[in-house]
Amino acid sequence: MLKLHDYWRSSAAYRVRIALNLKGLDYKQDSHDLRTNAQHLDSYKALNPQGLVPALDIGGHVLTQSLAIIEWLEETCPEPPLLPRAAADRAVVRAMAGLIACDIHPLNNLRVLRELKKDWNADEAQTKMWAKGWIAEGFTALETLIGRHGGGYCFGERPTLADCFLVPQVFSAQRFGVSLDPYPNIRAVNERCDEHPAFSRAHPAHQPDADTVDFNTR
Amino acid sequence: MLKLHDYWRSSAAYRVRIALNLKGLDYKQDSHDLRTNAQHLDSYKALNPQGLVPALDIGGHVLTQSLAIIEWLEETCPEPPLLPRAAADRAVVRAMAGLIACDIHPLNNLRVLRELKKDWNADEAQTKMWAKGWIAEGFTALETLIGRHGGGYCFGERPTLADCFLVPQVFSAQRFGVSLDPYPNIRAVNERCDEHPAFSRAHPAHQPDADTVDFNTR
Numbered sequence: 302m303l304k305l306h307d308y309w310r311s312s313a314a315y316r317v318r319i320a321l322n323l324k325g326l327d328y329k330q331d332s333h334d335l336r337t338n339a340q341h342l343d344s345y346k347a348l349n350p351q352g353l354v355p356a357l358d359i360g361g362h363v364l365t366q367s368l369a370i371i372e373w374l375e376e377t378c379p380e381p382p383l384l385p386r387a388a389a390d391r392a393v394v395r396a397m398a399g400l401i402a403c404d405i406h407p408l409n410n411l412r413v414l415r416e417l418k419k420d421w422n423a424d425e426a427q428t429k430m431w432a433k434g435w436i437a438e439g440f441t442a443l444e445t446l447i448g449r450h451g452g453g454y455c456f457g458e459r460p461t462l463a464d465c466f467l468v469p470q471v472f473s474a475q476r477f478g479v480s481l482d483p484y485p486n487i488r489a490v491n492e493r494c495d496e497h498p499a500f501s502r503a504h505p506a507h508q509p510d511a512d513t514v515d516f517n518t519r
Numbered sequence: 520m521l522k523l524h525d526y527w528r529s530s531a532a533y534r535v536r537i538a539l540n541l542k543g544l545d546y547k548q549d550s551h552d553l554r555t556n557a558q559h560l561d562s563y564k565a566l567n568p569q570g571l572v573p574a575l576d577i578g579g580h581v582l583t584q585s586l587a588i589i590e591w592l593e594e595t596c597p598e599p600p601l602l603p604r605a606a607a608d609r610a611v612v613r614a615m616a617g618l619i620a621c622d623i624h625p626l627n628n629l630r631v632l633r634e635l636k637k638d639w640n641a642d643e644a645q646t647k648m649w650a651k652g653w654i655a656e657g658f659t660a661l662e663t664l665i666g667r668h669g670g671g672y673c674f675g676e677r678p679t680l681a682d683c684f685l686v687p688q689v690f691s692a693q694r695f696g697v698s699l700d701p702y703p704n705i706r707a708v709n710e711r712c713d714e715h716p717a718f719s720r721a722h723p724a725h726q727p728d729a730d731t732v733d734f735n736t737r
Contacts, residue, residue: 396584402621416652
């Protein structure tokens with residue numbers, strides 16, 4: 302049985318939940334509350350030296366980093382595929398995921414916003430502006446890429462690894478108050494994914510560790 | 520003929536140069552000076568909507584995002600392999616690359632440091648402290664992972680995708696004045712890679728667009 306080290310509102314864990322659901326795999330969830338730094342406990346850092354979620358315990362091994370975990374899922378459980386067949390197309394899907402994973406998300410996750418507050422006394426409005434700026438820059442490029450390659454989903458007519466990364470980033474963007482009006486392609490893909498049970502079951506609000514009230518506040 | 524849209528001091532481009540050299544592939548280089556925002560020209564953004572380097576023109580397609588490009592190289596030119604054979608091992612190598620690509624590099628690249636200066640009037644010393652903090656956090660975890668899995672290189676006895684990511688990050692860390700003394704495993708892998716011609720030919724100082732004087736200053 303797979304065990305996902307998880308936190309309901311972690312974007313990176315959300316990606317892995319979507320991929321696990323798309324593959325139709327069962328998994329247990331072990332929650333680590335990032336607000337209280339539960340992920341920094343020595344017992345967890347023995348499993349994942351980074352002290353971050355997600356990590357996937359596959360029995361004997363603990364895999365870390367959402368992209369590496371999803372690539373492992375793709376290699377060990379190929380159906381349904383989350384990458385297209387042609388190498389150049391696979392590169393497009395991976396580039397969309399990389400755009401989100403490297404150029405948007407790292408700049409607006411909790412640990413970074415905390416540092417901005419600590420190092421520069423940034424207030425809530427300033428960190429929100431910071432996050433929104435990087436989201437806008439990334440979404441502008443992604444909007445173009447989906448326009449070129451999308452066909453209902455980010456790439457083509459079926460969910461791929463790129464959608465596993467897009468939907469959590471849109472959820473995060475909405476928490477920062479980003480409007481999707483300038484990004485009709487992104488909005489359409491997100492709405493399409495919302496209707497897919499693999500995505501909706503992975504939604505933060507539907508996780509066992511989710512706050513029952515006011516789940517949209519930090 | 521492959522054409523790499525490049526900049527001598529870009530960490531992400533440096534990763535791709537190493538991988539191309541490890542695969543023994545010839546490529547042309549087209550330099551975009553990040554200091555003058557040459558990568559933001561419309562002509563380049565038509566190829567890569569993100570306006571970032573690297574991008575790899577494979578004839579008919581332009582691939583973006585260093586990790587996606589290197590995965591494409593691995594799929595289309597499998598020898599010598601940059602990923603081990605077993606799926607769980609491949610996940611470890613990809614996780615090391617992801618740690619660097621998602622949790623270190625995005626927080627200390629040029630475009631982010633520029634924003635810190637703009638938004639919070641951060642001076643050179645403050646941005647350096649910021650960068651060094653994230654490098655230390657990432658390197659501490661990576662040191663443990665190399666201790667578990669390394670055997671001369673980051674994973675085992677042959678260069679992998681993880682080394683393509685490590686060496687440029689060490690180069691960047693040294694520019695920020697980070698000492699490798701607390702990280703003997705990282706230092707040993709970096710020294711080993713320094714001796715490998717695929718790595719040394721990819722070094723920023725050896726690129727045709729490199730500044731000839733004082734290449735270590737911003």
